[in-house]
Amino acid sequence: MNAPKAAMSGRFNRLLMRLLKFGLVSVLLVILLAEMLSHNSGEKPPMFSWLAWVQWATSMLAIAVYAWYRPGRKRWIAAVAVASLVVTGIDAVYDQVVRGVGTAELLAMGLLLLFAIRHWDAAPGRWVAFVLGAAILLIGGVRLFTYEGSDVGGTAMVVMAMLSVIGFGAYLRSMDKLRRETQEEVRRAERLELAREMHDFVAHHVTGMVVLAQAGQVTDTDPRKAFADIEEAGLAALASMRRMVRMLRADDTGGGVNPLGDLSQIEDLVDRFSREGTDATCFISPELAGGAVAPEIAATAHRVVREALTNVRKHARGATRVRVVVAAASGQGLEVSVRDDGRAPRGRFGRESLAQSGAGLGLVGLRERIEAVGGQLRAQERPEGGWETAAWLPREAAPVEV
Template sequence: MRPGTLADAGLVLVFVAVLVLAALAIEDTWGAGYWQFDCAAGAVVCVIALARGRDRVWAAAAGLAVAAVAVLATRFVHLPAEPGPAMILALAVLVGSAIRALPVPQAAAVAAAGLAVVAGAWLSAPPLSSGTVPRMTVAGWLAALTIGLSLRSLDARRRATTEKVRRDERLELARELHDVVAHHITGIVVQAQAARLVARRRPDTLDDCLADIESAGSGALAAMRRVVGILRDDGDAASTTPGPEQLGDLVERFSGHGPEVRLRLPGGESAWPPEVAGTVYRVVQESLTNVVRHARHAKSVTVSVAQDRRAVTVEVVDDAAPAPVRHHHRGGYGLVGMRERVEVLGGTLHAGPRPGAGWSVLATLPVPVAEPR
């Protein structure tokens, strides 16, 4: 059962309890006819207040109209004009619901109109029990204002939290798509450029180049499906997070359309948390993609992953000759995304030219250490 349904059910139970108490309290003084009329009118107003229709303004107006008509009707059937306990509670529920759900001007108008209905009833005839009904009304209004404002604040915080989660999800989706698409599309572009050269020099090998492009495109589609699958089913995210065992496949794919890559992994099993393993993979993937984009003349690339008790270090180094604009070209969304990923985990990332020649990307990620018991 949804929280809103539970809240409505609770309000109905409270309202029924108040009806019973009201009947016992006013039957001897105001008569059975009045408490029946008061309970019936209050029940109608309460049902209207709890109706979760699209146009809450019109629902609030309808509830106020029913309350006003009930007050006027008492003058023609010779019943007390002052509102009974059931009507006071119903108007409090109506005002509290309006304060919670409506914009501030409309909520204030509903609260003022409800108070005007009750005040008009007071002025139309003297109360039978001096001071009792006004005190009940003030208490009901204060409760309605307090509960309505509290629920309004709670709803605002809940919406802010939900929006933050959605923004984080969109940012994560953008990062994942950038990492996946940029890597594969870069490879496709490089292979297409190579195919143009081959078509002029060695036409007989063009089919092989086109087959490589087709394979790379299929790989890109498969990778995007994996990303969408992870987003649809977060429960399987940990099992599909790329880790050290996938680095070999990544390096092998890269070597097919770029410089030679040497991979150095730590010995033994690497029991990294999923978020650390995934970040290591993305840093290597984005670094290799940047080599293809901005350092095609590099002859070799070295990917080194080291681990100690407290941190994992990954470094990607190429030997390309320095270029005047190379540093600026490498400062795109990929580098920003890498740095954000690493810093979220409490790590650091440094990227820049090496002394002499080449480019280096160095990331250090802390690994949680289990404290001895």
């Protein structure tokens, strides 16, 4: 099976970002090499000075940290800032008249300042951004703008560039915070919904226990067989309750906030969708009827169809046909699929981009809910056109560790 186009697009975007970083690193290295070799008439190139080689080492450290930076490695940014301050102090002590080596270092630290602002609260603390900003300013004032009349204008340009970087970093940080808060709100709503569903799921199993106990009193069944059936129903009730409690306690449990449903309600859901103007059909395999599917799985299947139809209404331009299928699958499972013939909005925003980036909170919650019961979700563009949202679910929910 070919990889989904959404996954291919995600890999392509990651490749572009790596190429962009490679290009920036290459430019910084070229600038550093030019700094080491350039000189005025009658002067020796900086490469003949031991201090220039110290500055070269600090520049290489800054470039390397930028090249291999990942969120959570802010301590390396702090190391670059401290090293730069030390080297600038050495330069000031020796009071060199010629222009020092530091342009590539300044540019690399400007890029690192973006990360320091975006990850403002990451270890080792907020002071990293202030120390890095001071190091950038001192590079300009002590090592680069040494010629007469260049200090004021050069420092002003550095300050303006720093303010731009700080503003962009603050914007990215605010977007990260907004996304986390929005997802947390959805998760809180889902935990409340799960608390309501717990009553329905556990009540289903307890009702079965009561029926078995009543049947054992009026029939001539083997008491051991009756007790074994009651025990099995009781264990199923406990497993369902533990699963729900675990999902309620988990900080990273996500999901939507749609009401509880089952397989019998999927047809009604599709009929209501069809009455809104889109030709929608539904097929549910007969072998899945009659309690062949656990209540948690039936509710999850209902949630898949509801979320998929919502996305069709929001994001599928010109969709005229929708096909919903709930069929038995291999491995004692079932597959829920919703296919449409619509076109995505310009830029693929809302379908392919949401599926690959997780920006669609409905898909985020749906994926986590499906995985919580041991299933798998895929959302991808169809080769013949349109979109497909499909999920494989076990007929019984995944076992829960006691």
